[in-house]
Amino acid sequence: MTKGRLEAFSDGVLAIIITIMVLELKIPEGENFRDLKPLIFKFLSYFFSFIYVGIYWNNHHHLFQAVEHVDGKVLWANLHLLFWLSVLPFATSWMGEHQFTENPVALYGFVLLMCALAFNILQKFCLNLEGEESVLAKALKSTVKEKWSAVIYISGIVLSFFYPAIAVILYYIAAVLWVIPDLRIEKKLVK
DSSP states (O other): OOSHHHHHHHHHHHHHHHHHHHHTSOOOSSSSGGGGGGGHHHHHHHHHHHHHHHHHHHHHHHHHHSOOOOOHHHHHHHHHHHHHHHHHHHHHHHHHHTTTOHHHHHHHHHHHHHHHHHHHHHHHHHHHHHOTTSHHHHHTSOOHHHHHHHHHHHHHHHHHTTOHHHHHHHHHHHHHHHHSOOHHHHHHHHO
């Protein structure tokens, strides 16, 4: 099976996710800049989630640059990832609506953790299909970033019940780890 349909479908779903998130930003009643003040948390929540969707789109693209084939397991793993990403608009909206309070921040972190785990599962199925001598296997020998991300998300979820602002900062420290596309794959593809 070719990977083109999987990539096209995933791109479409990610575009819809971004569209849903931006539609949650309602136009203020007034025409003054001060009328935008109640939207600050909603906009920040959207901005952070937009970055996360962009990170997943970028890393998904890089992953499938190194993948030659897909099978049913990869398709289901990809759908699993898309499911968790599709929950992100809900978590984003709830967190923004309630100004980054404990429970919404915890749920947001849980969704981010599940997205990360789903992406790791997708990578694992791709690695299994491609084989141990593949470009992908050689590129993904180290899983340090993945492990640190999981630790950061879990720490953020726990901290969200006591210090939600610190939890949000942790979530975006994890994002910084992934903002640059996976260089492990890029380096192997260039060779």
